[in-house]
Amino acid sequence: MNPSIRSGMGRLVVLAAALVAAGCQLTRPVEPPPPPPPAPPPIEAPLAMHKFRFDPAHDEVVGEIQITHVQGEDTLSDIARRFNVGYEEILRANPGVDPWLPGVGREIVVPTRFVLPDAPREGLVVNLAQLRVYYFPKPPKLKKGEVDDGMRTVITHPIGIGKIGWQTPEGSTKVVGKQKNPTWTPPLSVRKEHKEAGDPLPARVPPGPDNPLGAFKLTLGWPSYLIHGTNKPYGVGMRSSHGCIRFYPEDISHLYELVPVGTKVTVVNQPFVFGWQNDAMYVQVVPVLEDDEREHPKGAQELLTAGISEKLSQKLQEHGASVDLELLNQIIAKPRGIAMPISRRDVTVESYLAKARHVENRVPDGATWNYTEEGLFFAEEFEAVRDGKPLPKKNPPKTNKTAAKPAGAASGS
Numbered sequence: 001m002n003p004s005i006r007s008g009m010g011r012l013v014v015l016a017a018a019l020v021a022a023g024c025q026l027t028r029p030v031e032p033p034p035p036p037p038p039a040p041p042p043i044e045a046p047l048a049m050h051k052f053r054f055d056p057a058h059d060e061v062v063g064e065i066q067i068t069h070v071q072g073e074d075t076l077s078d079i080a081r082r083f084n085v086g087y088e089e090i091l092r093a094n095p096g097v098d099p100w101l102p103g104v105g106r107e108i109v110v111p112t113r114f115v116l117p118d119a120p121r122e123g124l125v126v127n128l129a130q131l132r133v134y135y136f137p138k139p140p141k142l143k144k145g146e147v148d149d150g151m152r153t154v155i156t157h158p159i160g161i162g163k164i165g166w167q168t169p170e171g172s173t174k175v176v177g178k179q180k181n182p183t184w185t186p187p188l189s190v191r192k193e194h195k196e197a198g199d200p201l202p203a204r205v206p207p208g209p210d211n212p213l214g215a216f217k218l219t220l221g222w223p224s225y226l227i228h229g230t231n232k233p234y235g236v237g238m239r240s241s242h243g244c245i246r247f248y249p250e251d252i253s254h255l256y257e258l259v260p261v262g263t264k265v266t267v268v269n270q271p272f273v274f275g276w277q278n279d280a281m282y283v284q285v286v287p288v289l290e291d292d293e294r295e296h297p298k299g300a301q302e303l304l305t306a307g308i309s310e311k312l313s314q315k316l317q318e319h320g321a322s323v324d325l326e327l328l329n330q331i332i333a334k335p336r337g338i339a340m341p342i343s344r345r346d347v348t349v350e351s352y353l354a355k356a357r358h359v360e361n362r363v364p365d366g367a368t369w370n371y372t373e374e375g376l377f378f379a380e381e382f383e384a385v386r387d388g389k390p391l392p393k394k395n396p397p398k399t400n401k402t403a404a405k406p407a408g409a410a411s412g413s
Contacts, residue, residue: 041067046359048366049112050084050251051155056121060275061282061339062154063113065356070106074361075099077234081248082363082371083110086131086158086237092287092337109353113339114156115275115284118309121152123264124175124227126159126245128168129271129286130337131237133159133245137258157255157368160230160246163239164291168267169222175263177219178256181207187224190242214249216256220265227265228252239289250369271296271335272307276315280341281323285331300328316343 052062068079076099080090091099093111102108116134117127125134135155142148162168184205186194194201205211214229226244229252230236236248247255271288274281288296297303304323316322321343328342330349341347363371 041358043358043360046083046362046364047112047357048084048364048368050157050368051153053151053153055150056152057150059277060116061113061277062116062156063339065113065338065353066110067353067356067358068108068110068361070102070104070108071361072104074102076102076108079108079110079361080158080237081233081369082361083112084157084248084251084367084369085111086160087234088131088237089158089337090237092335095334095336109336109338109356110359111337111339113282115273115282115339116154117268117270117273119266119268120264121154123266124259126161126168126265126267127273128161128170128267128269129289129292130273130284131159131161131239131286133157133247135255135259155255155258157247157251158237160236160238160240162241162243166242167291168241168243168245169225170267170269172267173221173225173265175218175227175259175261175265176221178259178261179217179219180256181215182211182213182217182228183207184211184213187242214247214252216252218256218259248369254368272303272332274307274309274312275339276312279319279321279344281312281316281321281343282339283328283331283342284337284339285335286337287335298332300325300332303328303332319343 046066046068047064049063049066054062066083068083070079076090076094076097077087080087083090087099089111090108091097093109094102097103097106097108114130114132114134117125117130119125119127121136123136125136126132127134133156137153137155139148139152185203186201186205191201191203207215209231212231213226214231217226217228219226224243228244228246229249230246233248235241236246240246269289269292271286271292273284275284276282297306300323323342324344324347327340327347327349331340331342336349338349338353340349340352363369
């Protein structure tokens with residue numbers, strides 16, 4: 001064969017091979033670009049979560065979870081009071097977050113959905129484990145021609161309760177008296193405790209900023225136990241009293257006008273509460289109090305057997321639903337106090353919170369607090385309240401102060 005023809009054929013073979021290789025590359029599927037990150041949720045106005053209308057025949061859960069973001073020098077105590085929740089409530093809902101330096105921009109879960117305690121929907125109902133009170137006022141009398149729609153009102157607020165060794169009693173009593181600007185007469189046992197801590201108390205503390213009862217008190221049928229305000233609001237939402245039930249000043253002033261003498265008071269201790277709302281069963285689990293000596297269920301199946309009422313069982317059957325035992329076990333193992341649906345499919349704590357309302361970090365419209373009271377308190381003051389110890393009086397330098405919006409400190413009541 002002619003050498004030039006042989007050379008030309010060789011070049012054609014090489015060219016054909018190159019074209020085949022190029023064709024393979026051209027027909028190879030192109031990797032799709034990664035999906036764009038989800039758009040950030042809209043930031044909405046915060047909701048006041050202290051007063052609700054509900055149907056007692058069907059609803060046992062009220063409120064809505066909210067997510068906000070830390071701004072400026074916020075502490076968790078600042079955010080808690082802003083949204084009318086207590087210190088322990090917001091702390092356990094946000095595990096791992098530093099309560100003093102949560103970090104600007106960090107998401108904070110505000111646990112403002114509540115499962116109502118298993119107790120009569122009447123008067124004041126205190127759930128010690130939840131560190132929360134629920135007030136069920138009597139419905140107004142119907143005017144001529146009006147029809148009862150069955151809806152009722154519940155008002156709820158965070159509270160402080162008795163520390164270890166000074167437990168708030170359980171049971172039923174009633175409000176037997178009311179007083180504005182009360183004088184505090186500390187019991188001898190409390191005076192002794194304060195004296196030993198280097199903080200002696202007078203026999204009587206007159207009304208004013210140094211009075212741990214605050215500006216309002218409700219006297220109970222139980223001797224020595226009161227419902228009252230405080231001059232140290234950051235102690236609300238903790239076990240910090242000598243057995244009394246303590247409110248934020250703005251909450252007790254609101255409740256004082258609503259609660260008449262003779263109102264029934266029921267105190268329960270329920271760390272596991274179940275309830276129904278719309279199409280789902282909810283559970284709210286909080287840590288068992290340190291001095292609660294009862295034997296509580298350790299797992300989901302045991303808890304359901306002990307805690308589910310016949311009424312809730314019937315609702316599960318009516319809706320063809322069942323409880324997610326794996327999710328319930330996770331909630332029991334890590335109790336964050338978040339009211340969670342446990343009878344819906346494919347729900348996790350993370351997916352549930354991801355759908356929560358994201359809100360501005362400010363006092364909601366219609367809240368009991370008007371945010372006019374601002375101040376500073378010392379970290380050691382807060383720690384003394386948290387640990388249930390009197391704080392010796394002293395005048396530390398201003399440079400050691402820790403900034404916080406709520407004013408005041410803890411009470412010896």
